[in-house]
Amino acid sequence: MTVSAIAETGASFDDRTTFDAIIIGSGIGGLVTATQLAAKGAKVLVLERYLIPGGSAGYFDRQGYRFDVGASMIFGFGKQGTTNLLTRALAAVGESIETVADAVQVQYHLPNNLDIKVHRDYEQFLQELATKFPQSASGIRKFYDECWKVFNCLNAMDLLSLEELGYLTRVFFQHPASCLGLVKYLPSNVGDIARKYIQDPEVLKFIDIECYIWSVVPADMTPTINAGMVFSDRHYGGINYPKGGVGQIAQKLVSGLEKAGGQIHYQSRVTKIVTEGGRAVGVELANGKTLRAKKIVSNATRWDTFEQLLPPAEMPSKERKWQERYQKSPAFLSLHLGVDARVLPEGTECHHVLLEEWTQMEQPEGTIFVSIPTLLDPSLAPEGHHIIHAFTPSWMSDWQGLSPTEYQAKKEERAGVLLDRLERIFPGLNAGLDFMEIGTPRTHRRFLGRADGSYGPIPRRKLPGLLNMPFNRTAVPGLYCVGDSTFPGQGLNAVAFSGFACAHRIAADLGM
Numbered sequence: 001m002t003v004s005a006i007a008e009t010g011a012s013f014d015d016r017t018t019f020d021a022i023i024i025g026s027g028i029g030g031l032v033t034a035t036q037l038a039a040k041g042a043k044v045l046v047l048e049r050y051l052i053p054g055g056s057a058g059y060f061d062r063q064g065y066r067f068d069v070g071a072s073m074i075f076g077f078g079k080q081g082t083t084n085l086l087t088r089a090l091a092a093v094g095e096s097i098e099t100v101a102d103a104v105q106v107q108y109h110l111p112n113n114l115d116i117k118v119h120r121d122y123e124q125f126l127q128e129l130a131t132k133f134p135q136s137a138s139g140i141r142k143f144y145d146e147c148w149k150v151f152n153c154l155n156a157m158d159l160l161s162l163e164e165l166g167y168l169t170r171v172f173f174q175h176p177a178s179c180l181g182l183v184k185y186l187p188s189n190v191g192d193i194a195r196k197y198i199q200d201p202e203v204l205k206f207i208d209i210e211c212y213i214w215s216v217v218p219a220d221m222t223p224t225i226n227a228g229m230v231f232s233d234r235h236y237g238g239i240n241y242p243k244g245g246v247g248q249i250a251q252k253l254v255s256g257l258e259k260a261g262g263q264i265h266y267q268s269r270v271t272k273i274v275t276e277g278g279r280a281v282g283v284e285l286a287n288g289k290t291l292r293a294k295k296i297v298s299n300a301t302r303w304d305t306f307e308q309l310l311p312p313a314e315m316p317s318k319e320r321k322w323q324e325r326y327q328k329s330p331a332f333l334s335l336h337l338g339v340d341a342r343v344l345p346e347g348t349e350c351h352h353v354l355l356e357e358w359t360q361m362e363q364p365e366g367t368i369f370v371s372i373p374t375l376l377d378p379s380l381a382p383e384g385h386h387i388i389h390a391f392t393p394s395w396m397s398d399w400q401g402l403s404p405t406e407y408q409a410k411k412e413e414r415a416g417v418l419l420d421r422l423e424r425i426f427p428g429l430n431a432g433l434d435f436m437e438i439g440t441p442r443t444h445r446r447f448l449g450r451a452d453g454s455y456g457p458i459p460r461r462k463l464p465g466l467l468n469m470p471f472n473r474t475a476v477p478g479l480y481c482v483g484d485s486t487f488p489g490q491g492l493n494a495v496a497f498s499g500f501a502c503a504h505r506i507a508a509d510l511g512m
């Protein structure tokens with residue numbers, strides 16, 4: 001019986017339909033878990049509520065443009081080491097993707113006309129900073145060099161589940177110095193390291209935004225381990241854009257999953273995780289049907305998992321504690337634009353960050369992020385046109401309680417403000433617009449099924465680095481979480497790690 005048939009006929013709790021693992025959601029975290037398990041020979045089923053896989057790393061087509069749902073700045077496609085987790089996840093199921101290397105990770109347009117490019121070449125980047133901040137040049141080098149220490153520890157070892165004692169013992173004997181290095185950095189945040197070497201408040205603000213653009217919190221709240229990955233891998237494996245768009249990653253993982261004998265079912269919204277005697281044993285779908293598995297994995301956010309898919313009144317105390325420490329980050333107001341190619345002068349970089357006032361960095365609509373993926377893959381837009389994806393943090397609370405007309409008017413008004421600000425880096429943008437789709441936190445919640453459209457968890461206050469981020473097992477036996485509300489947090493490479501770790505832990509629990 002096919003999975004579709006199972007879902008449609010309602011066959012349930014029958015040995016023939018018992019999977020080793022059911023994965024709720026086909027974000028990159030869910031798909032890496034699924035492919036890793038299928039590659040090990042497990043019987044795996046992925047249930048996705050939407051029409052296509054990928055979640056935040058999905059795509060949509062409009063008027064000849066292929067838009068990435070999320071940002072287009074992709075880590076994890078390096079060719080060497082162990083931290084190239086997207087390359088490795090695809091290879092594990094016989095897949096690969098052609099990528100285009102980006103020579104500059106991001107160009108910052110900051111207050112006081114501070115304009116900085118993060119070049120792929122590390123020395124060129126440091127040189128650029130030394131020109132802007134000659135007094136701090138040596139401290140800046142020491143700071144980024146310390147981030148490399150973290151990265152070199154990670155990049156020396158297999159990256160698997162820290163909840164599996166056998167693995168921990170093995171890596172410790174294979175790489176004792178790297179393990180001890182990582183233990184040292186696990187409780188630390190970037191701000192502590194930066195202030196060891198840098199005193200100039202403007203440079204410290206620059207380090208804040210270096211963190212903010214991917215962690216959505218300033219340096220003091222950003223775990224050093226994650227910064228070690230981001231600040232070094234951009235110069236090591238580099239930022240590489242998948243040809244055909246970010247959506248290719250999920251498409252290829254699905255094709256690898258199916259080749260390895262796993263299955264995926266779309267338009268299958270899980271409404272409930274079924275428990276028996278406190279143990280997760282299956283899932284119930286929106287059509288009322290149930291499916292059973294030895295292990296259940298949720299790629300939905302922790303808030304959705306423990307407040308929607310399980311009864312909130314029965315939330316384990318561990319989860320309650322986690323919620324006291326972490327809150328939902330804001331979602332985004334996003335503009336997916338199609339523009340006349342003449343809007344972008346020769347030599348325009350692919351990723352930009354615009355901030356006019358330092359005090360606004362963390363405010364809603366303070367920092368604007370821009371991705372222009374067609375500079376790397378022109379096939380994503382009609383001839384003579386480019387895609388500009390501009391987005392800025394925005395809270396759900398600012399978009400609730402509006403009538404449809406008010407909602408539409410507010411979207412257009414806020415989009416107008418963003419477009420006017422973007423004119424500073426792209427003069428003529430308004431005049432060159434060919435297409436515009438405006439997304440709000442409501443859009444993100446609706447299409448991605450993420451609580452309040454959140455980008456992921458952020459610490460409520462300064463926490464000891466990554467020490468409080470939960471791994472994949474949960475307090476509910478048989479239930480695992482994967483994705484950005486598990487260690488080490490947001491980011492495609494980060495959720496890919498979470499997928500590797502989750503599959504490794506489950507395989508051990510299944511005795512595979």
Ligand SMILES: NC(=O)c1ccc[n+]([C@@H]2O[C@H](COP(=O)([O-])OP(=O)(O)OC[C@H]3O[C@@H](n4cnc5c(N)ncnc54)[C@H](O)[C@@H]3O)[C@@H](O)[C@H]2O)c1
Nearest residue numbers: 025027028029049055056070071073270449483484490491
């Ligand atoms: N670097 C970048 O530019 C970039 C781009 C895109 C995404 N990202 C990262 O990807 C991360 C998210 O990845 P992820 O794996 O955690 O999750 P995700 O949110 O992307 O995917 C979760 C999937 O689960 C599905 N889902 C949710 N609830 C469901 C239910 N009840 N039943 C069935 N399906 C359900 C959703 O439709 C979605 O496809 C983000 O943190 C973001 O940083 C990064």
Ligand SMILES: CC(C)=CCC/C(C)=C/C=C/C(C)=C/C=C/C(C)=C/C=C/C=C(C)/C=C/C=C(C)/C=C/C=C(\C)CCC=C(C)C
Nearest residue numbers: 071172179182214226229351352369370488490491494497
């Ligand atoms: C044995 C003993 C003694 C000990 C042991 C220890 C150990 C082994 C430890 C370990 C650890 C580990 C493994 C860890 C890991 C980690 C990891 C993997 C991490 C990762 C991370 C990553 C990240 C964070 C990433 C991120 C990224 C992102 C988020 C991105 C984003 C982007 C965006 C949003 C864009 C924007 C911008 C523009 C557009 C401009």
